[in-house]
Amino acid sequence: MKILLLSNANSIHTKRWATSLAQRNIEICLFSLEKNEDMEYEKFSNIIIIDGGFQNNSSKDGEISKITLIQYLPKLLKVIKNFKPDIVHAHYATSYGLLGALCGFKPFILSVWGSDIYDFPKISFIHKLMIKFNLYRADEILSTSHVMALETNKYTKKRIHITPFGIDLSKFRKIETNSFFSSEAIVIGTVKTLSSKYGIDYLIKAFKIVKEDNPSLQLKLMIVGEGEDKTKLVNLCENLDILNDVNFVGKVENYLVPNYINMMDIYVALSNSESFGVAIIEASACEKPVVVSNVGGLPEVVANNETGFVVESKNPQEAAYTIEKLILDKSLRITMGKAGRERVKKLYDWEDNVDLVIGIYSKVNLNSMNS
Structure with a gap:
């Protein structure tokens, strides 16, 4: 399976999704507006990164000018033509979601993250319409929590898949560690x-x-x-x-x-x-x-x-x-x-959460081939 991810390459959330999917032998092309500054991706031969050159501290997700954003659409279309993905999956419903919605590729999956749903639509009527448009163009919508799914359903009647962003239980566990404080503290x-x-x-x-x-x-x-x-x-x-x-x-x-x-x-x-x-x-x-x-x-x-x-x-x-x-x-x-x-x-076992998303990918891909 070949997945084109639209997301900030420097986000820890993006890195975890991309590398975990790559470990499952899925081919990943990561299209990032921000300049990639993370060397971790180089460990994976099945991850390709294409970035737009924005400095990571020069803009926040969703705050890149929409005019500037649309200028990257031809570049994205070229990537789609060359990479030939099975699925386009945008992370963050405004910036990357808009690119995903405008590129016209199907199937298109959209993940909401937080401020893109809680804050962005409330800025103005135009912002609200943009969110509705991006969600309308998505074949499937993913949310990490039920409460955020409810917020998303204010702008779409589509079913929202709950895909928790879990953790690596082998890393996060009770361990003995040197402390700054006395044992009585x-x-x-x-x-x-x-x-x-x-x-x-x-x-x-x-x-x-x-x-x-x-x-x-x-x-x-x-x-x-x-x-x-x-x-x-x-x-x-x-x-x-x-x-x-x-x-x-x-x-x-x-x-x-x-x-x-x-x-x-x-x-x-x-x-x-x-x-x-x-x-x-x-x-x-x-x-x-x-x-x-x-x-x-x-x-x-x-x-x-x-x-x-x-x-x-x-x-x-x-x-x-x-x-x-x-x-x-x-x-x-x-x-x-x-x-x-x-x-x-x-x-919230991360491996189970990755399996859940891959299951959604497989179902979406199968439906696409049968349609």
């Missing part, structure tokens, strides 16, 4: 981009409350990630007089993320919006109890009161109360952590 942590979308400020405020209520405990907060809000968040910690107990780790390589999660006792994500919640699955796979806000796809990846707790968004007081329950009950942390890994094994 209880570490609350998160791995997120430092932007307002992810509610890190609410986590910091909740941590302050927990610290004040439990002065005898050695409590630490570890924040892994970089972003435009870092200075503001550091200043918030300083104003709350907790900076000495907060570790801003910065951005770490993907292969190191399991090490940092394993330094945590409790994983917290108090996002203001989130389409799925891969980081929560990663934490659960490492046997960490999780506390998440009740937004987007986050409640979907947590069994409330079993693998963690779902709390009201933008409510640091409730988050603090819930975190405190886990801080004061080590056996609860262990029980929830183990239950979390079992749930991930059942629902």
